[in-house]
Amino acid sequence: MSARTPDPDIFLYDTLQGRKVRFVPSTPGRVGMYLCGPTVYSDAHLGHAKKEVAFDVIRRTLLHFGYQVRYVTNVTDVGHLQGDADEGEDKLQARARLERLEPMEVADKYFWSFVRDMDALNVLKPSINPRATGHIPEQIKLIEELIARGHAYEVNGSVYFDVRSWPEYGKLSGRKLDEQAEGTREAVREEKRDPRDFALWKRAEPGHLMRWDSPWGVGFPGWHIECSAMSLKYLGEGFDIHGGGLDLQFPHHEAEIAQAEAAGHAFARYWMHNNMLTIGGEKMSKSKGNFTTIADVLSQHDPMVVRFLLVSSHYRSVTEFSEEAFQSAQGGYRRLTEALHEVERRLPTAPERDDPALREKVAAHVQEFEQAMRDDFNTPRAVAALFGLTTDVNAALSGEVGRPALEAARDAYRQLGGNVLGLFAEGGTAGPDDREVVSALMDLVLEARQNYRLQKQYAEADRLRDTLTRVGVTVEDTKDGPRWRR
RNA sequence: GGCGCUGUAGCCAAGUGGUAAGGCAGAGGUCUGCAAAACCUCCACCACCGGUUCGAGUCCGGUCAGCGCCUCCA
Numbered sequence: 001m002s003a004r005t006p007d008p009d010i011f012l013y014d015t016l017q018g019r020k021v022r023f024v025p026s027t028p029g030r031v032g033m034y035l036c037g038p039t040v041y042s043d044a045h046l047g048h049a050k051k052e053v054a055f056d057v058i059r060r061t062l063l064h065f066g067y068q069v070r071y072v073t074n075v076t077d078v079g080h081l082q083g084d085a086d087e088g089e090d091k092l093q094a095r096a097r098l099e100r101l102e103p104m105e106v107a108d109k110y111f112w113s114f115v116r117d118m119d120a121l122n123v124l125k126p127s128i129n130p131r132a133t134g135h136i137p138e139q140i141k142l143i144e145e146l147i148a149r150g151h152a153y154e155v156n157g158s159v160y161f162d163v164r165s166w167p168e169y170g171k172l173s174g175r176k177l178d179e180q181a182e183g184t185r186e187a188v189r190e191e192k193r194d195p196r197d198f199a200l201w202k203r204a205e206p207g208h209l210m211r212w213d214s215p216w217g218v219g220f221p222g223w224h225i226e227c228s229a230m231s232l233k234y235l236g237e238g239f240d241i242h243g244g245g246l247d248l249q250f251p252h253h254e255a256e257i258a259q260a261e262a263a264g265h266a267f268a269r270y271w272m273h274n275n276m277l278t279i280g281g282e283k284m285s286k287s288k289g290n291f292t293t294i295a296d297v298l299s300q301h302d303p304m305v306v307r308f309l310l311v312s313s314h315y316r317s318v319t320e321f322s323e324e325a326f327q328s329a330q331g332g333y334r335r336l337t338e339a340l341h342e343v344e345r346r347l348p349t350a351p352e353r354d355d356p357a358l359r360e361k362v363a364a365h366v367q368e369f370e371q372a373m374r375d376d377f378n379t380p381r382a383v384a385a386l387f388g389l390t391t392d393v394n395a396a397l398s399g400e401v402g403r404p405a406l407e408a409a410r411d412a413y414r415q416l417g418g419n420v421l422g423l424f425a426e427g428g429t430a431g432p433d434d435r436e437v438v439s440a441l442m443d444l445v446l447e448a449r450q451n452y453r454l455q456k457q458y459a460e461a462d463r464l465r466d467t468l469t470r471v472g473v474t475v476e477d478t479k480d481g482p483r484w485r486r
Numbered sequence: 487g488g489c490g491c492u493g494u495a496g497c498c499a500a501g502u503g504g505u506a507a508g509g510c511a512g513a514g515g516u517c518u519g520c521a522a523a524a525c526c527u528c529c530a531c532c533a534c535c536g537g538u539u540c541g542a543g544u545c546c547g548g549u550c551a552g553c554g555c556c557u558c559c560a
Contacts, residue, residue: 039558223558245558285558333509335510
């Protein structure tokens, strides 16, 4: 499947056009994707996980359908202020003071924390992972281009984008250029020609730690400019897909487009936005304080189950997170893995006989899955296809199944559930040595229990099983002998 | 207030006008020493009220409820 020609029939919802459109990359067979990454000043929460997994699945789907994908996602390690206008500390600096660290130590700490979370969730590493602080010259250059073209102006060492000079401002979010931005502080509003103008560069006040030289004096870049500069640098003019959270649509993405296009650069051709993750019906967010960090969740739950939960709803739908939803995901996920493991357990000793009926059913479910993913990456329908596959596979497994059909089933699980949805990462904290020891011990215990059972000493047999149950090991008696799992 | 989205079974969640996918939980059955897993069967007046249509969860209008963005937020 990896050598197939790129699939021409992928449809995705483009926020810019407000509808589902056929996806046609600018260069046949290749896709350039940019995703707005985290600001690394605190631990990532489940909302970030939803975004990262959503776009990871999109990337994996494109790979599955034969595209070569360059996936760029940034790290925002410049602390931005509370809005364009505020003075005082930025978020990184505030955190640094709290933790008695340098701002860049904070950035580094939470960057690596983010990397760990993503690894656990089986999110593929980005092709390129640029940091904002490493691209100050690129940002300055873009700002200079904007000034040269008359779309930006400098005031007191700060540079603002001139919204009124760019009529297309608002095209992504569908906002009219009526009066907005009432909340901007007076002092800064006076610097702006229009309250909706946004900062490209801010002069650094005396206490501000993160500062760089620029043509306009010592300062730091505005929030939006980094993404325009870095996406263009690594993906080129008119790259294919730009993604991010729905809450970034305005003003962040709107500003990104305006900056890039007003400077004369063709920008992203398709815009994709994931919806929010909610808890108790409300958006999980740092400012609301109703968040659960990824690390917290992973200390309690299997990361693959977390991923399964996220993938069980569509990326453009709100995902409700609750303990009950999680329990449900756990049950469903186990159903899939049990079937896959049974298929793989049988494979080495399977007869050569062909089972065309099962093979055809497997192929039909593969079709359903791919069709669902082609239709704006409809993961819930794709997951349903995996369950359909599982029902047919389990039914067949009640008898003897030949190797060709088992291989077809295994490939379906591995390629679709594994490669595309990313659900079957080989996790486990126990090292290979531990696993070997555990396996040997379990063989001994189960053998002992079988002896009790054969002698009808069920009390003893159950005592062994109960003890194992207490430590989280489930024992199952099957026609072929006992099995265990944890 | 402006713009936008959503309301589908106890819970989660799909749904391209033609008598409601899937999962979890639940009920009954098969299998089993008992269990577990698996399999079979059962389980929805699609928020409400109108309208369009031969036919609407799906289109249009209205009502109610909730949510998001407009300020940092994935």
